[in-house]
Amino acid sequence: MTMELAYYPGCSLHASSQLYDIQCKMVFDNLGIELKEIEDWNCCGATAAAKTDDFLAIALPARNLGIADATGLPEIMIPCSSCYSRTLVSQKRLSCDPELKNAINAELGQKVEGKIKVSNILEVLRTKVDSGEISNKAGKKLEGLKAACYYGCLLTRFPCDVTVTDDVENPQGMEIVCKSLGVETVDWSYKTDCCGASASVNDAEESQLLMSRIMKDAAARGANCYVATCPLCQFNLDAYQDEVGKKYGIDQRLPVYFITELIGLSMGFDPIAMQVDRHLTDAMGLLKELKLI
Amino acid sequence: MPTKTLKYDTSNAKSLLREVAERSGQNLSACYQCRRCAAGCPVGEETGVTPDRLVRMVLLGDREEALNNLLVWQCVACYTCGTRCPNNIQTARITETLKQMSKEAHLAPLKPRVADFHSAFMQAAGHHGRFNEIEGMRIYEIKTAIKDLKKGGVKAVFDEMFAQAKLGMTMTKKKRMHLKIDKVKNVAEVKALYRKAKQGKGE
Numbered sequence: 001m002t003m004e005l006a007y008y009p010g011c012s013l014h015a016s017s018q019l020y021d022i023q024c025k026m027v028f029d030n031l032g033i034e035l036k037e038i039e040d041w042n043c044c045g046a047t048a049a050a051k052t053d054d055f056l057a058i059a060l061p062a063r064n065l066g067i068a069d070a071t072g073l074p075e076i077m078i079p080c081s082s083c084y085s086r087t088l089v090s091q092k093r094l095s096c097d098p099e100l101k102n103a104i105n106a107e108l109g110q111k112v113e114g115k116i117k118v119s120n121i122l123e124v125l126r127t128k129v130d131s132g133e134i135s136n137k138a139g140k141k142l143e144g145l146k147a148a149c150y151y152g153c154l155l156t157r158f159p160c161d162v163t164v165t166d167d168v169e170n171p172q173g174m175e176i177v178c179k180s181l182g183v184e185t186v187d188w189s190y191k192t193d194c195c196g197a198s199a200s201v202n203d204a205e206e207s208q209l210l211m212s213r214i215m216k217d218a219a220a221r222g223a224n225c226y227v228a229t230c231p232l233c234q235f236n237l238d239a240y241q242d243e244v245g246k247k248y249g250i251d252q253r254l255p256v257y258f259i260t261e262l263i264g265l266s267m268g269f270d271p272i273a274m275q276v277d278r279h280l281t282d283a284m285g286l287l288k289e290l291k292l293i
Numbered sequence: 294m295p296t297k298t299l300k301y302d303t304s305n306a307k308s309l310l311r312e313v314a315e316r317s318g319q320n321l322s323a324c325y326q327c328r329r330c331a332a333g334c335p336v337g338e339e340t341g342v343t344p345d346r347l348v349r350m351v352l353l354g355d356r357e358e359a360l361n362n363l364l365v366w367q368c369v370a371c372y373t374c375g376t377r378c379p380n381n382i383q384t385a386r387i388t389e390t391l392k393q394m395s396k397e398a399h400l401a402p403l404k405p406r407v408a409d410f411h412s413a414f415m416q417a418a419g420h421h422g423r424f425n426e427i428e429g430m431r432i433y434e435i436k437t438a439i440k441d442l443k444k445g446g447v448k449a450v451f452d453e454m455f456a457q458a459k460l461g462m463t464m465t466k467k468k469r470m471h472l473k474i475d476k477v478k479n480v481a482e483v484k485a486l487y488r489k490a491k492q493g494k495g496e
Contacts, residue, residue, distance in 0.1 A: 011424040015471045016464065042422040042477045047370045048414035051389055052396070054316070055490040056415070063482060107485045157372035159383045160318075168376055194335050194371035201433070202410035204456075206367060210335055239460060278467045 005124065006068050006076035006116065007035035010083035010231075011043050017080075017231035019275035023260035024079055024121070026274065030137050030267050031128055035077065038067045044086040047197060050159070059104045061090035065118075066110040075117040077124050079260075081154040081230035082197075084120045091118055092162045120155055121229050121259065122173035123165045129180045138266035141182030144290035145262070148223035148254075149174035149185055150214070151192050152233040168192075174227055177259060181266040186221040190214045195236040211240060212248040219252040225286060226256040234258060238280045255283035265292060296341065299355045306354030313351045313359075317390040323380040324348040330374035330384050340364045344374040344384035347391065360395040364388060366404035397494070409436040419487045422477025427470070430457065 005028070013021035028035050045053075045060040064087060068076045078084040094101040095114050105111040128134045156168045166173045169192065175185045193214055196207025214237070218226060228234040237256045245253060256279065264274045271293050276283050287293045314321055324345065331343035340363035350359035368388040375383035395402070402408035413433035418424040434457065441449040464470045477483055 011418075011426075011475070014423070014475045015426050016469045018469075018471060040478050042483050043418040043424045045418065046414065046424075048411040048418070050370060051392055052411050052415060053490050054389075054393070055493050056486060059486045059490065060418075060483070063486065103489070104486070107489060108482065109479070153369075153371040153373070157376045159370075159372055159375060159386050159389075161381075194369050194373075196369055198410055198414075199367075199369055199407075201430075202406040203367060203404060206336060206339060206369070209339070210369070239463070275468075278469055280463055280467055280469070 002032050002034050004034045004036050004073055006071050006073040007037045008041055008064060008068070008076055008078045008083060008087065009037060010041075010078065010080040012080055012231040012235075016235060019278055020079060020231055020234070020258050020260065023258055023264055023274050026269055027260045027263045027267065030269075031133055033124075036071065036073065038064065038071060038076070041067060044083045046082045046086060050086070057086065058090045058093050058100065059107075061087040062094060062101075062104045062112050063108055063110075065091055065094075065114070065116065066105070066108045066112045068116045069113040070110040071116075073116065075119055075124075077119050077121060079121040079229065080232075081120070081152055082232060084118065085154040085158060088118045088162050089158055089160055092160055120165065122155070122177065125177050125259070125263075126173050129176055134177070134180050134263065138181055138263055140266045140268060140292075142262060142266055142290075142292055143182055144224075144292070145178075145183045145286075146222060146224045147178050147183050147185050147227045147257075147262075148188050148218040148221065148225070149178060149191055150218075150226045150228045150233055150237070150256075152228070152230045153192065153194050153197075154230065156192060174229065174259060178227060178262065181262055183227075183262060186218075186223045188217050188221045188223070190217045195233050197232055197236070200236050200240055207236065208240065208244045208247060211236060211244045212250065215241065215244060215250050215252070215254075216248070218254060219250060223254060225254050225283075227259055227262060228256055229259050235280075241281045253281055255279060255281060255286050257283060296346070297358065299350055299353050299358060302354035302356070304354070305356055306352065309351055309354050309356050309359065312394070313387060313390055316393075317383070317386040319382050319384070319386050320380075321348050321351055321382065321387065323382055324352075324378075325380070327379060329377045329379065333373040333377050334364075335371060335373065336364070336367045336369060340367050344388070347384065347387055348382070351387070351391075359391055360398055361400055361403065363403055365392045365395060366402060366407050368392075405440055406437055409433055409440070412436070419483065421474060422480040422483040423475045425474050427472065428474070
């Protein structure tokens, strides 16, 4: 039976991280879940709004929540950690502040009701691991991969009290999904540390220092790849790994896979169709070496 | 990094505390300086200022330091501090609030590029309703280049352009650049929210 999920890709997945959008659709379709992209969504404002404008930080995701509520679907999945965090925080804030909610709704065609459940990608995937659907569809064991599951900041830490769906300091969702695919995971200390996010653009020294700590630990634990769900975490480690490695004397260059790439490979999808060849740090070599493709 | 001695300004303390508490929604008085936030702060070592210090600055009424320190600019919004606070103070909300107050007080940003990036991002996101990476980067690069050139920093401009061009070329080669501009059809609604935000600030 096909299940429908409302879907908010966010700006990254329509631009530099389009491969993640494509992979999400392929993987969820195979799991019998139709991702219904909400109509005419806007940018969530990300960290820039939180840093500069308290009203827009709540109002921009609110417009998307109004559109999502109007679909009548019970749940919306948001793969980007930043979009997910900002949307969840907006929904929570509006539920506690009716005055603000009215002020924002006055501007919106589709009003926020606050009824739709906002989910991250791991929440949804974990239910499919538990139900056995992932192991049914993703049969190929990805032996030889030793993954450092990298969560970053915004999947488990929020600037207000919301229900956190995993352990805050030592989340396990990604490990659970990886293990169901036959991927070995390493225990490491930097899985929820910050990559610097947009500091990679505006404060490179700082973000490179933060990434170097992550890279050193992943290498020391013997990981041969990273797995990520956040497009910005993925992009930073993918795009700047070589530069940071040279600066800080770290030799290893590890592919940074989206969780959807690993599930897709295990489902037997063509890596080129999933655009695995478009990573900025080579992601095909390891798969060939391990005879996984 | 040596810690600065903070000034206790009795005439300012109460009003500053009230303003920051109201705007951030955080009970700063609950801080008992256990410094768990400081231990978790990934940028504290470089900035020399940790979230517990921000709270002290506000409680003591040292407005000048509170609005003008490196943490306000270099905080990466990882939210580790607030998650670890035993009294549930979301210190990152305090940082965000102080950053906004610093801008309202027309103080020169200690990290101009951070300020320029956030403002370029919001400008680009408001233009079409969705953030276009190329447009956002263009606005940001122009802002920083103008500032660098004013300071006579031709080399800084060149270095920045070179780094961005290099990344741009790699991204193009890997087909990660998307030239198509994604637009919200009902962008008027997004712009109405931007207007309301401005009105709220009395701009």
